[in-house]
Amino acid sequence: MSLPRRKFDTLIIGAGGGGLRAALQLSQAEARVAVVSKVFPTRSHTVAAQGGVNAALANVLPDNWHWHMFDTVKGSDYLGDQDAIEYMCRAAPRVVYELEHMGVPFSRLDNGKIYQRAFGGQSRNFGGDQAARTCAAADRTGHAILHSLYQQNIRARTHFFDEFFAIDLLRDPEGNVLGALVLEIATGEPLVIEAKTVLLATGGAGQLFRTNTNALINTGDGMAMALRAGIPLQDMEFFQFHPTGIAGKGMLITEGVRGEGGYLLNGEGERFMERYAPKAKDLASRDVVSRAIYTEVREGRGCGPDKDHVLLKLDHLGVDVVAKRLPGIRETVKTFLYLDPAETPIPVYPTAHYTMGGIPTNRHGQVVVPEHNGPEEPVLGLYAAGECACVSVHGANRLGGNSLLDILVFGRAAANHIIGELKQNRYHRPMNDDSVDQAMARLSRWDRRDGSETVDGLKRELQTVMEQHCGVFRNEEILKEGVAKVVELEARMQGAYIKDHSKVFNTARIEALELENLMDIALATVCSALERRESRGAHSRVDHPERDDVHWMRHSLFHKDGRRMDYKPVRIKPISVEPFPPKKRVY
Amino acid sequence: MRFSIYRFDPDKDSQPYMQDYVLDEAKIWPGMMLLDALLELKAQDETLSFRRSCQEGVCGSDGMNINGRNGLACITPLASLKTPIELRPMPAQPVIRDLIVDLTQFYTQYRAAKPYLINEDPEPEVERLQSPAEREQLDGLYECILCACCSTSCPSFWWNPDKFLGPAALLQSWRFLADSRDQATDLRLDELEGPFKLFRCHTIMNCVEVCPKGLNPTRAIGRIKDLMLKRSM
Numbered sequence: 016m017s018l019p020r021r022k023f024d025t026l027i028i029g030a031g032g033g034g035l036r037a038a039l040q041l042s043q044a045e046a047r048v049a050v051v052s053k054v055f056p057t058r059s060h061t062v063a064a065q066g067g068v069n070a071a072l073a074n075v076l077p078d079n080w081h082w083h084m085f086d087t088v089k090g091s092d093y094l095g096d097q098d099a100i101e102y103m104c105r106a107a108p109r110v111v112y113e114l115e116h117m118g119v120p121f122s123r124l125d126n127g128k129i130y131q132r133a134f135g136g137q138s139r140n141f142g143g144d145q146a147a148r149t150c151a152a153a154d155r156t157g158h159a160i161l162h163s164l165y166q167q168n169i170r171a172r173t174h175f176f177d178e179f180f181a182i183d184l185l186r187d188p189e190g191n192v193l194g195a196l197v198l199e200i201a202t203g204e205p206l207v208i209e210a211k212t213v214l215l216a217t218g219g220a221g222q223l224f225r226t227n228t229n230a231l232i233n234t235g236d237g238m239a240m241a242l243r244a245g246i247p248l249q250d251m252e253f254f255q256f257h258p259t260g261i262a263g264k265g266m267l268i269t270e271g272v273r274g275e276g277g278y279l280l281n282g283e284g285e286r287f288m289e290r291y292a293p294k295a296k297d298l299a300s301r302d303v304v305s306r307a308i309y310t311e312v313r314e315g316r317g318c319g320p321d322k323d324h325v326l327l328k329l330d331h332l333g334v335d336v337v338a339k340r341l342p343g344i345r346e347t348v349k350t351f352l353y354l355d356p357a358e359t360p361i362p363v364y365p366t367a368h369y370t371m372g373g374i375p376t377n378r379h380g381q382v383v384v385p386e387h388n389g390p391e392e393p394v395l396g397l398y399a400a401g402e403c404a405c406v407s408v409h410g411a412n413r414l415g416g417n418s419l420l421d422i423l424v425f426g427r428a429a430a431n432h433i434i435g436e437l438k439q440n441r442y443h444r445p446m447n448d449d450s451v452d453q454a455m456a457r458l459s460r461w462d463r464r465d466g467s468e469t470v471d472g473l474k475r476e477l478q479t480v481m482e483q484h485c486g487v488f489r490n491e492e493i494l495k496e497g498v499a500k501v502v503e504l505e506a507r508m509q510g511a512y513i514k515d516h517s518k519v520f521n522t523a524r525i526e527a528l529e530l531e532n533l534m535d536i537a538l539a540t541v542c543s544a545l546e547r548r549e550s551r552g553a554h555s556r557v558d559h560p561e562r563d564d565v566h567w568m569r570h571s572l573f574h575k576d577g578r579r580m581d582y583k584p585v586r587i588k589p590i591s592v593e594p595f596p597p598k599k600r601v602y
Numbered sequence: 603m604r605f606s607i608y609r610f611d612p613d614k615d616s617q618p619y620m621q622d623y624v625l626d627e628a629k630i631w632p633g634m635m636l637l638d639a640l641l642e643l644k645a646q647d648e649t650l651s652f653r654r655s656c657q658e659g660v661c662g663s664d665g666m667n668i669n670g671r672n673g674l675a676c677i678t679p680l681a682s683l684k685t686p687i688e689l690r691p692m693p694a695q696p697v698i699r700d701l702i703v704d705l706t707q708f709y710t711q712y713r714a715a716k717p718y719l720i721n722e723d724p725e726p727e728v729e730r731l732q733s734p735a736e737r738e739q740l741d742g743l744y745e746c747i748l749c750a751c752c753s754t755s756c757p758s759f760w761w762n763p764d765k766f767l768g769p770a771a772l773l774q775s776w777r778f779l780a781d782s783r784d785q786a787t788d789l790r791l792d793e794l795e796g797p798f799k800l801f802r803c804h805t806i807m808n809c810v811e812v813c814p815k816g817l818n819p820t821r822a823i824g825r826i827k828d829l830m831l832k833r834s835m
């Protein structure tokens with residue numbers, strides 16, 4: 016089949032913070048870069064990040080990158096790779112200063128430096144007093160960063176393919192990645208983009224769960240593309256539930272509320288986090304706070320007529336602080352709950368938020384797989400960065416403020432590695448037509464005009480199954496049922512069809528392709544969760560309540576082929592400092 | 603609840619038309635937003651096409667004309683709307699399909715405003731300093747989400763979309779002129795000279811009226827005009 020083709024040095028799929036940071040680095044190095052995004056870049060989900068980005072600038076309280084590294088390793092429940100964590104924490108101040116130079120409108124301290132606030136899981140001096148490490152632009156930090164990155168890419172003349180949907184990666188029989196088949200949404204026309212290197216920066220898969228803080232576009236497209244290309248997904252059982260989504264609705268209320276001095280109350284008016292985390296209290300790690308809220312509600316100490324949530328109190332902060340530091344969430348709460356959080360506490364409940372797992376990479380952003388020579392052999396030409404990747408800097412639980420940092424540090428690191436790679440590989444490899452045909456088959460499958468299932472119906476069922484079977488607390492029986500139900504839904508998806516066959520801006524077809532992606536990731540998540548028989552970070556098994564470092568301090572790898580599980584060791588050796596050995600995790 | 607929605611699929615329709623939809627009262631919940639209703643209608647008829655993403659008013663995808671006024675579906679409460687709810691694409695832009703408009707012209711004007719910080723000094727090892735008062739100048743400017751509600755409700759932009767930058771782009775123009783770190787004031791002002799790019803604004807103020815983020819492009823345009831005047835004196 017003859018399809019239109021375009022050729023670039025590098026193809027970046029995804030235009031959130033990770034993709035745009037990489038694109039900027041590459042454009043400035045005069046590489047020919049194409050950024051493909053299914054939405055206009057500033058609509059990417061980075062725009063919704065609120066609280067800030069962590070970097071040990073020490074603008075407010077003493078700080079250094081080594082303390083940040085300790086907190087991140089501890090936060091990860093010792094599943095994070097310590098070389099990557101060291102790299103990220105050391106690079107953090109520099110990437111934040113770079114953002115400031117690009118024009119990000121950070122909030123400021125009286126001395127003119129970048130404003131920093133306290134966030135969960137942060138300490139000084141390796142577990143001591145609370146740190147203030149999160150650099151913020153009010154509570155719209157993601158918006159400020161994403162827009163600035165897009166603006167600098169305009170200046171650098173990066174080539175954008177706005178509203179193009181990536182169907183699949185193209186590979187040759189030797190496994191080299193050659194580019195991707197993409198679909199122009201407005202016209203319905205497929206396009207082959209050839210590239211010497213491809214960076215996946217497609218974000219997370221929060222749409223797996225019925226109640227989530229995520230945008231509707233967060234369907235894990237890049238992760239599923241990797242799975243279909245034969246690449247396993249790492250640590251998918253670790254899904255973060257943010258403690259403070261608006262109860263029953265899911266909109267995110269930033270951890271910055273607690274960083275600014277807000278706290279949680281149960282139905283008895285008790286500041287219950289004091290019982291769960293005597294020292295850090297409301298600023299314990301997210302997994303700890305989410306479990307505490309869930310437990311309070313389950314034990315009958317919830318708030319409201321149905322006792323099904325807790326309250327986030329910030330009215331004591333005063334209108335000025337709320338208006339100046341938290342204007343975005345104030346607006347959101349006013350819009351969706353018709354109340355002013357400067358006067359009335361916000362009803363909150365843990366809500367699906369962040370995919371810790373993803374495409375396995377090393378700290379240069381290279382995708383690595385277990386092949387001939389050990390567990391981490393690079394896939395030639397393929398990179399991943401941000402939420403779709405698993406470096407792993409977040410391990411079993413991500414710290415607030417480390418996701419914006421992750422996309423910036425590893426978007427930039429991947430671009431730097433790509434620049435080196437482009438110098439060595441000056442020519443495109445020959446395109447593989449079989450690979451194009453396979454990707455086209457995925458597209459034409461939705462041309463069928465009859466069937467027994469709808470895309471919307473299956474998606475709703477999938478989200479409900481994941482919520483009921485792969486939530487905050489899990490056990491063997493619930494997870495086994497979960498696997499069976501997702502397998503059944505996947506089988507039923509073969510009978511699904513769409514009624515819209517227009518070529519023009521066919522959103523029904525895009526949603527069908529997204530459902531396929533979600534289905535693959537749901538299986539990866541629930542299968543990985545069933546097999547991990549311990550509790551670590553966000554993965555809480557009531558039937559295996561303890562962390563088991565002897566058997567389980569290792570990364571899971573889920574292969575689509577045969578739904579096979581595989582494992583690889585955690586990289587506990589940092590680059591230049593002593594390792595942080597696993598310890599009991601208390602806050 | 604009744605809806606009347608603009609439909610046009612160039613793949614099969616020769617003319618646009620208005621289609622009636624009914625949303626079952628049982629599917630309506632207190633606090634439901636217009637976007638929630640549209641997602642329900644799309645479950646009934648998946649050919650109904652519109653953009654959407656964040657569902658909380660920060661991504662700017664779902665701008666549309668709602669009972670004659672531009673707004674974001676995701677933060678427009680259903681209960682605030684008179685029925686039948688009439689939905690049309692944002693005015694005066696080429697329609698791609700149904701409620702989806704081609705925003706190429708809007709984005710071109712955004713790019714023309716040079717919406718990025720220009721500072722040619724050597725980069726310091728740390729942040730450039732900016733006082734809280736200087737930073738405050740950017741409030742009400744940087745929060746723009748590029749939803750295009752303002753520019754597509756501006757008659758001056760309707761008549762001259764290729765020559766007048768429009769409120770959204772001019773808001774960004776002022777965002778960088780107002781930034782204590784930016785050094786390109788003269789360049790920016792030079793590029794706004796002439797009868798169209800800036801001066802087609804006739805302070806009709808539709809932009810202020812419809813901005814879902816409560817921003818005030820008319821005021822920003824006024825500030826640019828003041829600065830130009832000051833410079834010429």
